[in-house]
Amino acid sequence: MTETTTSSPRKYRAVSRASASRALRVGARDVRLSGWLFVLPALAAYGLFVLWPLIQTFKYSLYSWDGVAPAQWVGFDNYKTVFTDHELVGTLKHAFQLIIFFSGIPVVLGLVVASVMRRVASPRISSTARAVLFLPQVVPLVAAGIAWSWVLSTSGVVNQALSAVGLGGVTRAWLGDFGTALPAVGVIGAWVLLGLCTVLLLAGMSKIDPSLYEAAQIDGAGVVREFFSITLPGLRQEIGVCVTVTVIAALSAFDIVYISTRGGPGNATMVPGLKIYQLAFFNREVGVASALAVVLMVLVLVCILPIQWLTRKESEA
């Protein structure tokens, strides 16, 4: 009994430590469990609508299948077709050319516009301009594609303007000319994405400490120097987001091309997204379509991951 009483506090401490640690373990387990429970619905949806189709697409890419009849195993033959068929390789080239318009122009122009707005515009003008620039993001892409196909037609606004300034000789059906169709589609993409980039970059600029600009001005830095020494480094993360979003938009372009040119004339504007659709639903070559889809996904990742890595590295530093 004495033994019991004398040893009781120690025992109690030991017991309470053990029970506390057990309680902690149980608590941690509960937290982990409840965490998983919270994540579970999203995870299930992600698994069902992203991962499972991805696995299925990869599976289909290894078969020759018309979508109905029994499929035949062909191994990596469909991938060989993707990399050797000049038409399919051409679609991948077009996708990379579109990056210039979908990504290059909106990001560069967005930086310029955002800098000008931050520097010279009054708050009211700035918010109006922001709303106007962001408008293309709100307009459905199908509507944008139709409107732009009118704008770029032979009797459209672009040709009317060119004729009005004496440049009637260069007017043409911009979306029907082999030389200008892809750039014309690119211009539509640039128009759509410029607003998004500008708004993202403006938001990023508001986070830069104004004292940095004051210090630079005291040191005698000009506008250009300010831009390259303060604005640009301060916007690294936002630029990363802009480039990521727009490169994905360029590589997986579908709706704008489908509405404005359907890949024509010839195959001048044929892009992987549209070709996948055509292969799967019109040619009924589900295997080749799936292989092209997998290749496109890998290309997107190859382009995006370094951008993401660079952005993260900078923020961690």
Place this chain on the structure above:
Amino acid sequence: MQGRLDAVKRRRLALVPSRTRLLLTLLAAVGLAAVAFAASSAASAARTAAPPSVTAACGSKPVTLQGYFETGFPDIIDLTKEFTRQYPKVKWHIRQDQFAVITQNAPLTLSGPNPPDLMRLPQVSGLIHDHLLKNLDRYYKRYRWDRFPASQLASLRAAPSGRPRGTGSLWAMGVNYSLTGVFYNKTLAAKIGMTTAPTTLAQLDALLAKAKTAGITPIVQFNGGATGGLLFPLQQLMSVYGPPGPINNWIFNKPAANINTPSNLAAVKHLQQWIKAGYFNTDANATDYPTMMSKFQHGDGLLIFDGDWESGNFDKTMPKQIGFFLMPPLKAGGTHAAMSAPLSYGVAAKAKHADCAAFFLNWVATNPKARKINVAVGGSNPGGPPSLPIPTVKPGSVTAQTLVAGKVVAAQNGAMDFIANATGAIYAQSWTPAVQKLFAGQIAPEDVLKTVQSDYEKQVASGG
């Protein structure tokens, strides 16, 4: 009451001697057999002579047919309404889509759990190969479709593997039969002194040159996006330089068929001459079908190469302003040929009301009111047995002209299917890019045919 009658019969039989009773029984048995045989023969004769009634085909209970039709074709909708008016127990549940959407959906829709009873069909080879369409041979016999001109149904026949087409079992039926040719604006034609339709290709060339000189766009044609509208004049030129038979063989995937022939090359070269001479609207590669129609209806061009599905539209929107002629032959007095394809409808292999759908298809071709709707709304030949009269239309109308042209083509055996129907992918993947490049001067005529033939062989080999 009934029990009393039986008792009287039994009593009367009991009065007859047993041997006589046996004889009478034998005689009765033979007589009954003879009557039964006669009745059976009569019924059999009736089966071959008259098609089954709507009750036999659709049942006596109310039924709803599932239809999957193409948007922009009001004639089929009007036909279903008239059918329900005549047979009120048959109702319709109709889904409509653009032809491109139907093409992409066809395999999944037909193989799904609730396939349509009647469906507008795209290229049928792949669907037959995958056992998705009902073989209509049974209905061909039942409804005596052998009375229809064989050429009308040729493009709807195919081997069980889907290829070649043109012979074999019947897999679809035409709701009507379209015809292509040249529509011209009479006001602009008068300006260049065109009073009658050209009778030779040289005369047509001269008219195009006159129009160009007069500052009128000679031909407005769609050829933009995913549409190769230059195939219309191209195939017409092919039929001017060569007979339609080999072209049909190629379309029907007959063994060793080849599109790359000297006569077809001459046709592509002639088309190239027209392009180089500036006879087409300069933005043809950016012009889609509705834009072409809009331009033509606004007087922006002398002529278009198009089909009689627009006849009704022209009669309504531009009465007496539009004329039609068949592509003129190379020499005066030569034969005429034209693309003349059925507006094909098929029955799903797993359709719940296949018999009723087939009854409808027969009704469309033979019922006077249905034939009238087909001509008045669709502007096309209703097909069916040649003994049935073509419904009358307003004299001088475009529809009247296209119907007469249809008779000429039938008489001269000049009907061709459309070269875009040779395989499921040939139009989008091969012909359209080829004629768009030809328009832009980016491909030689020889390469147009070489490329298409090469793609065709690959697609046929892969069952595409």
